[in-house]
Amino acid sequence: MIEILPETPARHAEAIEDLFDRTFGPGHFAKTAERLREYSWTLPEINRVAVVDGDTVVGVCRVWPLKVGARGDKALFYGPVAVSPAWRGSELGLQLTKAALEAGKAAGWPAAVLIGAPAYFGRIGFEVTPRGRLTFPGPQDQSRVMVRDLTGDASLLEGLVTAI
Numbered sequence: 001m002i003e004i005l006p007e008t009p010a011r012h013a014e015a016i017e018d019l020f021d022r023t024f025g026p027g028h029f030a031k032t033a034e035r036l037r038e039y040s041w042t043l044p045e046i047n048r049v050a051v052v053d054g055d056t057v058v059g060v061c062r063v064w065p066l067k068v069g070a071r072g073d074k075a076l077f078y079g080p081v082a083v084s085p086a087w088r089g090s091e092l093g094l095q096l097t098k099a100a101l102e103a104g105k106a107a108g109w110p111a112a113v114l115i116g117a118p119a120y121f122g123r124i125g126f127e128v129t130p131r132g133r134l135t136f137p138g139p140q141d142q143s144r145v146m147v148r149d150l151t152g153d154a155s156l157l158e159g160l161v162t163a164i
Contacts, residue, residue: 007060019084043076050087075154078114079115108151116146
């Protein structure tokens, strides 16, 4: 049975990093999204992990605080989302992300930002932003930049996305 719960860094961090390496390979550190993550910190109370057999990590959705634009609007950056190969196709990535969205909303964050596949993440309320509305500290495929309301209006986000 799969259990989805908040990340406990002392218990899960090493297994999560191993899952990222197996899922994305060493090239994931070169992505623009990593520029945001390297100057920020993850939020274990909002992150969600999927475990089986009590402690084997088979999926994760990590979440990071952001500020957007000249006004410094606050938002959460969702990802990476990784699922062990044995569990792919089970929609576990969506379940994890949805649980993390609920946690972000409960914590009072106004909006969520994600870089991902619209056909996949659109199923849980993410929408592609108009081209150029959000810019990142490096090249980014604008057709994969998505937002979703949490406690506020994500459509108001505009400008450069940076780490808090």
